[in-house]
Amino acid sequence: MLLPEDMRFSVAPMMDWTDRHCRMFHRSMSRRTRLYTEMVTTGAVMHGPRERLLGFSPQEQPLAVQLGGSDPQALAEVAQICASFGYGEINLNVGCPSDRVQNGSFGACLMAEPNLVAQCVSAMKKAVDLPITVKCRIGIDDQDPVVALNELADAVVAAGVDALIVHARMAWLKGLSPKDNRDIPPLDYPLVYRLKQRLPDLPIAINGGILDLRQAREHLRHVDGVMLGRAAYQNPGLLIDVDPLLFGEGAPVADGFAAIEAMEGYIEARLVEGSRLHAVTRHMLGLFQGLPGARAYRRHLAEEAIKPGASMETLRAAANHVREACDRRAVA
DSSP states (O other): OOOOGGGSSSEEOTTTTHHHHHHHHHHOOOOOOOEEEEEEEEEHHHSSSSSHHHHHOOGGSSSEEEOOOOHHHHHHHHHHHHHHHTTSSEEEEOOOHHHHHHHHTTTGGGGOOOOHHHHHHHHHHHOOOEEEEEEOOOOTSSSSHHHHHHHHHHHHHHHTSSSEEEBBBEEOTOOOTTGGGTSSOOOOHHHHHHHHHHOTTSSEEESSSSSSSHHHHHHHTTTEEESSSSSHHHHHGGGGGGGHHHHHHHOSSHHHHHHHTTHHHHHHHHHHTTTTTTHHTTTTTTTTTSSSHHHHHHHHHHHHSSTOOOOHHHHHHHHHHHHHHHHHHHHO
């Protein structure tokens, strides 16, 4: 069972971004943030390298896996596999607008088939004893968003869904690229607020266009949870304030420099396994956003972390650009 507090703040599943290295980095800055995997399809899990697709470190919890699919039987089977890996939640993607997802008849196009989504939720609920959640849009193409969102919500509630995460934009599958679909369709936060008023017992989180924790706190006056995507990835340092501001608890690290040191054991283990430093640090480029020296930090890391032999000292040397710039400003 998911409590509203469990979904109070989360980082969105993002393809090519929220891999296990990214999640460990995010976890180093917030104990309470709910993390999500990249979307994995049912076919990939059933026929592909499961450990590579689903493996994670225990420290990443609370962690949810996001699945892409539209076959209830396949989703039930994959849900059981995910449960065996130890995930704390299974989320169904009903919001991704990419061509590949559309060709597979899942993602945002499922907004047009609320009954099928309900069947998928029901099948997974019967297969595993884990919270089953849905992440959706408010509608697609020519749909009336009020009708589309409410029909989907009612269908999945009847199927026993544990929570709904709503990206508060339409997805225009005809004529817009996936990138444009993240920005061009207008946001309609009040529609999500009204859904929560109509379904007070359903935990609902809101997603889309939320830039910082100040905005997150405002949304939390109306819904149970807030999910940040690109803002949390591109400015990950904001996660240091999540536990104090949203949960009334101390942060695990004091600043970005401490976050880097907290990653040392994880990074060293990955280097021993043969990974390059860049595999982890590509997710850390935005850590010092807004601070003096941040550009030099990013440049140093981008140029040096890809080289053979790059190590924790490479990362520390990059961070020193920020430390020295901050010291110079303090003296000036």
